[in-house]
Amino acid sequence: MNYPIYFDYNATTPCAPEVIEAMLPFFGVHFGNAASKSHPFGWIAENAVEEAREKIANLIGAKPKEIIFTSGATESINLAIKGTFESYVEEKQHYITCQTEHKAVLDTFSELEKIGAEVTYLPVDSNGTISLKDLENSIRSYTKMICLMWANNETGVIHPISEIAALAESRNIIFFTDGVQAAGKIPVSVSGIHLMALSAHKLYGPKGVGALYVRHNHSLPKPLAQIHGGGHEKGLRSGTLNVPGIVGFGKAAELRLMEMKEEGKRLEILRNRLESDILGIQGTILNGSQDNRLPHVSNISFSGVEGEELLKKINQKIAVSSGSACTSISPKPSHVLQAMALNPDLGRASIRFSLGRNTSLENVEFAAAWTSEVIESLRTN
Template sequence: MNYPIYLDYNATTPCLEEVVETMLPWFGQHFGNASSKSHPYGWVAEEAVEAAREHIANLIGAKSKELIFTSGATEAINLAIKGIFEYYHPEHQHYITCQTEHKAVLDTFKSLEKKGTEVTYLPVNQYGEISVEELEASIKPYTKMIALMWANNETGLIHPMDQVKKIAEKHHLILLTDAVQAAGKIPIDVNGVHLMAISAHKMYGPKGVGVLYIRHNHPLPKPLPLIEGGGHEKGFRSGTLNVPGIVGMGKAAEIAGRKMMSESLRTEKLREQLEQGILMIPGTSLNGSPASRLPHVSNIAFEGVEGEELLRKINKFVAVSSGSACSSISPKPSHVLTAMGLASELGRSSIRFSLGMNTSEQDILNCIEHVQKVMQELRG
């Protein structure tokens, strides 16, 4: 198949060849169950899992024993939020999050609201930024958690996590962060964080595996398990471990740690080139903060064109999206852009470009040329 240029790395990334090669023996030659404690097949698999756990821990500044493997970030987020809710149940509880969070967070909180939980959804300004003063003012005597993503998946905005950490610490609150888009792209660490979700397939690892960091040696509680049946992963998440996937995630984390800084500089330079070319088109504007954002993400609004037609024509030659991969089939405008105050029409005609390791300067030049051509066609 003749694929278009891929500029949708926030939706998913390709498995690096080195990652695939590292995974392959664990499908056949080393097929043991990591929970089989009585023979070498299990021992070897368990050693591989623990080595991967160490690589991932190094990437985020954690201890390996604090990482719980899951099927992905959505499960990790559900475990974090619902597990804390169950810990405090039947107390009346209050949680603080943000209107621009990923649906994995927002939908989970919506389900808890049906059970009587109180949730504050912080608004954002035109750049997608929260007010840390408003965050602190929202805290109540029965607040249990602040849930705030490290970096936004649609605009790339990076939240002021250092300030948020201080607020959580000051008020003795659990801090959960969805660090899916940040991990492996920018330096992050778990200092001051109690729960952190990351995913392998956003950093050149396989789909179907993720991690929940759970802070140890702290008086604040840990989540109760949602999946039981064998006590795997220290009792937090039962089920046979996906050894090939975990090995792949470990390798991806190791590579990300080595390449993060150089790749960040490279993609930021390409993104600037992309924006210079596209923002020359009349009626285009950048969505989000031009300063505090991930180096590889650009979200651009195209005025005066119909959103679905724009996306369809651009995707013939350049694979991009109008928002989160989990919501991209919806004709509705992105909830992130709506929260930032964009009109519905402009929200629907906004496109997220996200660059990655395979993006070349020629890809960017070809993308600019194609977008310019599409806009000329649509505007007659």
């Protein structure tokens, strides 16, 4: 297949060659079950899992024992939120999140509301930023969790995590952050955080494996298991571990720790070049904060064109999306852009460009030229 040039790294990333190489032996030669404690096949698999656990912990400044492996970020989010709800099941419960969270968070809270939880969905301003004052004023005597993502998957906007963590700590409230788009892209630290969701395939690892950071040695309760059957992962997540995937996740985390700083600078330069060229097209608007955001993401609206046609045409030569991969086929404007009070027509005619490891200057120049050509043709037809 003649693929278009890839500009959708926030949806998923290709496995790094080093990641594939690290995984391959664990599909065949070292095929043991990490829970098999009585022979070398199991010992080798278990050692590989523990090495990966340490590498992932190093990426976020955690201890290896605080990393719980899951099938991906959606499962991690469900475990964190539903598991916390169940740990407080006899009490009145209130949660604080934001209108611009990923659907995995919003849909999970929607389910909890059906069974009695109270949820506050913080608004954002036109830049996609929350008010810390609004957050503080939303806290109730029975607030159990503040759940706010580190960086937005559609706009790249970064929340003030240190300030949120300090507020949660001062009020003795669990702080859970969806760190999927931040970890491996920018420096992150679990200092002051109780729970953090991670995903391998957003940082050049394989799909189908994620993790939940669970803070140890703290008085607030840990989430209760949502999957039972064997007591794997310290009793928090039963099931045979995906050893090849976990090995790949560990290798990816190791690579990102080494490459992240320099790669972030390179991608920011390329992103700014792409953005400058595209915003030179009349009737374009940058969505989200220009300053406090991830270095590789740009979300741009195009006036005077129909959103579905825009996406269909532009994807002929460059692979982009209109928002989260989970909702990329929807003709409706993104819930993130709606929360930012963007005009619905502009919301539908918005494109997220996300750059990555394989993006070159030539790719950026081509993408800008192709976008300009598409916009001109749509506006004149």
